[in-house]
Amino acid sequence: MSVSYEDVINAYALIKKHIxxxxxxxxxxxxxxxxxxxxxxxxxxxxxxxxxxxxxxxxLLSLNDEDKKNGIIAMSAGNHSQGVAYSAKMLGIKxxxxxxxxxxxxKIRKTSDLEAEVIIHGETLNDAEKYVxxxxxxxxxxxxxxxxxELILAGQGTIALEFIKxxxxxxxxxxxxxxxxxxxxxxxxxxYLNKDIDVIGIETExxxxxxxxxxxxxxxCGGSTLAEGIAVSHIGDIPLNIIKxxxxxxxxxxxxxxxxxxxxxxxxxxxxxxxxxxxxxAAILENKEKFKDRNVGILLCGGNIDPRVLSxxxxxxxxxxxxxxxxxxxxxxxxxxxGAISKLCAEEKVNILGVEHSRFxxxxxxxxxxxDITLETRxxxxxxxxxxxxxxxxxxxxxxxxx
Numbered sequence: 001m002s003v004s005y006e007d008v009i010n011a012y013a014l015i016k017k018h019i020x021x022x023x024x025x026x027x028x029x030x031x032x033x034x035x036x037x038x039x040x041x042x043x044x045x046x047x048x049x050x051x052x053x054x055x056x057x058x059x060l061l062s063l064n065d066e067d068k069k070n071g072i073i074a075m076s077a078g079n080h081s082q083g084v085a086y087s088a089k090m091l092g093i094k095x096x097x098x099x100x101x102x103x104x105x106x107k108i109r110k111t112s113d114l115e116a117e118v119i120i121h122g123e124t125l126n127d128a129e130k131y132v133x134x135x136x137x138x139x140x141x142x143x144x145x146x147x148x149x150e151l152i153l154a155g156q157g158t159i160a161l162e163f164i165k166x167x168x169x170x171x172x173x174x175x176x177x178x179x180x181x182x183x184x185x186x187x188x189x190x191x192y193l194n195k196d197i198d199v200i201g202i203e204t205e206x207x208x209x210x211x212x213x214x215x216x217x218x219x220x221c222g223g224s225t226l227a228e229g230i231a232v233s234h235i236g237d238i239p240l241n242i243i244k245x246x247x248x249x250x251x252x253x254x255x256x257x258x259x260x261x262x263x264x265x266x267x268x269x270x271x272x273x274x275x276x277x278x279x280x281x282a283a284i285l286e287n288k289e290k291f292k293d294r295n296v297g298i299l300l301c302g303g304n305i306d307p308r309v310l311s312x313x314x315x316x317x318x319x320x321x322x323x324x325x326x327x328x329x330x331x332x333x334x335x336x337x338x339g340a341i342s343k344l345c346a347e348e349k350v351n352i353l354g355v356e357h358s359r360f361x362x363x364x365x366x367x368x369x370x371x372d373i374t375l376e377t378r379x380x381x382x383x384x385x386x387x388x389x390x391x392x393x394x395x396x397x398x399x400x401x402x403x
Contacts, residue, residue: 041299167297185239207230328398329390357370
């Protein structure tokens, strides 16, 4: 089966009554920061918080009665599992999801809550897929692949169909790339709606599978990434055949840019994004000159981020901006030293978040002590001023958290 833009249009006709036509609009604040006109498709507000339900629904609605009766199976450690489980529950189809044993508890729980049978098997998705294939043969189940499937990628393309129809002035579309299903479907319909649009793939530098193909490089895929939704080490054969003819280029982005983009979405645009969902914004932040004055569409394709990870990102952002600093201060072990620091902080309107005072640091003389203190300041300049004033009091200061 070859896939065309018509398949995306047909997919939309099939699934549109079951999905949310998620909002999209021009972001004034992100445009001011980046120097280009940024349009965002907020797919984090889709059912299950991700675009994945689009492809899953298109696939499941296309099954015959016998396949529906036998049940379906998928492997996933993230959004695909929830998209499949949600769609199966809505259509009354029994679903089984195989997840590797490093899958976060939160994702396992959310998938189980959607009435899927969750099986934990293997250390990687490849291990999980091998087990899925064995169960397909044993129980005659239908495998729902996350990206290497014509119906899946046609369903994923409906996000671009909605987006570009609502914002026809978009001249550049940035699409996150994992296994290739999303960008394959989006590129088909995007080039049909506007033959001059540039569709650009975005990958994390830790998993540059498509980048390697396009640039004849051999970067190793692997590592721990904030954008786990696009941490895929190979591109599916089916989407690759489509991608080759429809996209302009592939960009790889750093982990620090992804982290900055997640923080920026929350603090500036007031929305929650997971790492993969922020990859388009991260690409703009890394390539401001490239996209300057262009009408750039980005897909905030998912918002399922671990709350603890998000909390860490926000705290790290405060550190980068100098709004939270931790200082290690060497001082004489005598009365009044702590009081002098406390008085200075009060005078400078600095909030003390944490204090640890030690007399037993072996790198100091027996008559000295060390104060480790975490402070909240207004910004980097305020932080530098505080450090200078502490040093003017005669203390030795080391900043222990830096950019």
